[in-house]
Amino acid sequence: MVTIREKTVVKWRMEGIAASHALTEISIRGLNSKIDEPIERGGTNLGMSPTETLVAALIGCTNVISHKIAHKNGIELANMRIRAEVEFDRRGVTLTEDVAVPFPSMTLTIDATSDASAEQIDKLRHELSMFCPVSKVIRAAGTVINEVWNVTAA
Numbered sequence: 350m351v352t353i354r355e356k357t358v359v360k361w362r363m364e365g366i367a368a369s370h371a372l373t374e375i376s377i378r379g380l381n382s383k384i385d386e387p388i389e390r391g392g393t394n395l396g397m398s399p400t401e402t403l404v405a406a407l408i409g410c411t412n413v414i415s416h417k418i419a420h421k422n423g424i425e426l427a428n429m430r431i432r433a434e435v436e437f438d439r440r441g442v443t444l445t446e447d448v449a450v451p452f453p454s455m456t457l458t459i460d461a462t463s464d465a466s467a468e469q470i471d472k473l474r475h476e477l478s479m480f481c482p483v484s485k486v487i488r489a490a491g492t493v494i495n496e497v498w499n500v501t502a503a
Contacts, residue, residue, distance in 0.1 A: 369393070400442070403487075404433050404455065407494075410483035411457060418476045424465040425503055426473075432458045450491035457496050464503040474498060 363377040365384075371392035375382045384402055386392025397405055408431045419426035434456045441448040463470065474496060478484060484494055 372396075400437060400451075404435055407455070407457070407481075407483045407487060408433055410481045411459065411477065414481040415459070415473060415477055418473050418480065419463070419465070422465075422469060422472065424469055424473065425463055426465070427462045427503065429459065429461040431460075434458070452487070452490075452492045454493045454495065455487070457494065458499065459496060460499045460501075462501045462503050465500070470498060470500055 361377070363375060366374045366376075368374050369392075371386040371390070372395060373384045375384060383396030384399055385394060385396040386398050387394050390398075392398075396402075411431055412429060415429070416426055418424075435452060436454045438448045438451050438453060440446040441451050465473065477496075478488075488494055
């Protein structure tokens with residue numbers, strides 16, 4: 350029997366083309382995306398802003414890692430909805446002042462249906478903070494991430 354070991358550290362490449370002062374066209378794995386500013390900030394509103402993209406990545410990572418943890422522990426996790434409320438100190442992006450922690454706090458409200466017990470949900474929450482790479486980076490930057498879990502029995 351041959352055992353295949355996954356690489357633990359991988360490298361990948363992403364490219365961004367500055368189509369304008371506000372619009373960046375991103376490509377990776379044959380996929381294309383746009384990061385842009387809203388019209389009121391001189392953009393064309395063809396994509397999320399860079400800061401919105403960061404929060405979207407946190408929401409996406411929370412979804413993926415929560416479901417992986419649930420699957421690993423035999424938990425059914427359904428009807429998940431994740432909302433973010435973000436405190437953003439804009440002095441840095443307006444070039445007014447160097448801001449050490451641009452996002453002092455973020456609150457994720459996670460609504461889901463599950464067959465899990467309260468103890469299993471607590472374990473899922475704990476492991477989420479251990480394994481979600483996006484939340485780890487954001488927390489390491491000094492942001493407090495609060496999670497509010499509203500789980501309805503399946």
